[in-house]
Amino acid sequence: MIPDLQCGNNTVCFKPGSDDICSNMTFTFTSCTNTSFQFNRSITRDFLDVKNINQTAPTQFPVEFKAELPPNCNLSINYTCHIFYPRRGYYPEIHRFNETKNLSELEPFTDYECIGLIKDKNNVNVYNTTEVHVRIDCDLEIDFTNTSTTNTSSQLTWTTTSNRCKDVFQNLPKLLFDCRCGDSSQRIRLLNQTSVGTCYITDLQPYTVYTCWVQPSNDLEARKPFQVKQKTKIGVPEDVHNLKLEVKDHNTIIVTCNHSQIFNGPERIFKAQLHDGGSSVERNDETCEFEFKNLKYSTNYTVKVTAANSLFESNPITKQISTEYVNSGIVFHVFHILLTSVALLLVIYKIYDLRSRKSQWPGCP
Structure with missing residues (x-):
């Protein structure tokens, strides 16, 4: 049933199919006068065309x-x-x-x-x-199974799957995973012939939302990245700086300082404590500007200032200052003026009282 091929004058060719190779074939030729003849031919594997x-x-x-x-x-x-x-x-x-x-x-x-x-x-x-x-490109998919943070680090744990490359991860020594949160990153290989990977990313800022991602790659090419949102925990606020103390009106202390405004958490507060060796006074404010009034004269005070959030305080910055000494001569002079004024008032009162009595008893000497 193989169709013939014209190969030239007085020549008929047949091309065996794949099922005919390595078999015996019978060829039957019938003339116009219905006479026929047959011959057998062994089709060897030499007829196989690898192309x-x-x-x-x-x-x-x-x-x-x-x-x-x-x-x-x-x-x-x-x-x-x-x-x-x-x-x-x-x-x-x-x-x-x-x-x-x-x-x-x-x-x-x-x-x-x-x-x-x-x-x-x-x-x-x-x-x-x-x-x-x-070339087989694995259709890698990453499923994050566990994510956690501290105030300066993030842990990402995931499982890698692939429809085209099932159970092949133990044979992937060149497969790498790049993990990144912000500007911090880590590169790992899968360990223990498993599809589970874990990254530990450090040097993060506290109380910050990061878009973290894991990206499979080999030595030459990177694959599609997979993302997850992470928020680091509350940390310690940065310290205050440039603390300044000033005495006003002899017994009032003015406190000011500067801050980076990096509190690493909610509730941004400045705290100032004033100590004289015995008692203490504390003030809180949203700005680093404090005024302590009616203090003792000529007294040494220690001022401690911190920045605070809802959980932590920064390292304290302290300075010392003394209220001013009031001059005793000035005090005596003021006291003398007060006494003179009182005496003058008494004299005036006596004169007034004497005149009042004379007006009531005109016949009296």
């Missing part, structure tokens, strides 16, 4: 090729591959034939050229197929 072998390249792990071989020839096929570097960036277009790999040794995200070695029943190589380009 016509349909090869389907693998698209997932475990790696398997599908190749259509003549079913009657008792042939088997074994594929070997070598790494192929296409022209990409600064990499030259070269073949590395000295790195032959079996299918079980192939890795994702790598370009290979593979050749099928066709062997007979005696395991003797009889043909080679044409080369087939193979």
Whole structure:
């Protein structure tokens, strides 16, 4: 039932199909006068054209090729591959034939050229197929299973899955994972032949929302990143600086300071404490400006100032200052004026009282 092919004058050709190779075929020729003759022909495997072998390249792990071989020839096929570097960036277009790999040794995200070695029943190589380009890009998905933070670090734990590359992670020594939160990052490999990875990212700022991400990559290319929001815990506020103390009206102390406004948490408050060695006074305010009035004269005071949030206070900054001494001569002078004024008032009162009495008793001397 094979159609004939015209091969030239007085010549008829037949092309055996794959199912006909390695079998005996009977050819029947019938003339116009209904006379016929037959002859038999053995179709050997030499009729096999390797260019016509349909090869389907693998698209997932475990790696398997599908190749259509003549079913009657008792042939088997074994594929070997070598790494192929296409022209990409600064990499030259070269073949590395000295790195032959079996299918079980192939890795994702790598370009290979593979050749099928066709062997007979005696395991003797009889043909080679044409080369087939193979590259399997795993459709990696990351599922975050645990995320936690301190006030300066973040922990990301995830499970990596792939439909195309199931159970292949133990064979991925070159697969890396880049973790990043802000400007801090870490790069890890999966350990203990598992699909579970954990990153510890340090040097973060307290009480800050970060967009953290994990990105799989190999030596040359990065994959799609996967993101998660993280907020670090409350930390210690930054210290105040440039603390200034000033005495006003002899017994009033003015306190001011500067601050970066980095409180690392909610409820931004400044606290100032005033100590004289015995008692103490504390003031809180949203700005670092305090006034302590009606203090003791000529007394040493210690002032301590901190910045505070809802949980923590900064390191205290302290300074000492003394209220001013009041001059005793001035005090005496003021006292003398007061006494003179009182005496003058008494004299005036006496004169007034005397005149009042004379007006009431005009006959009296």
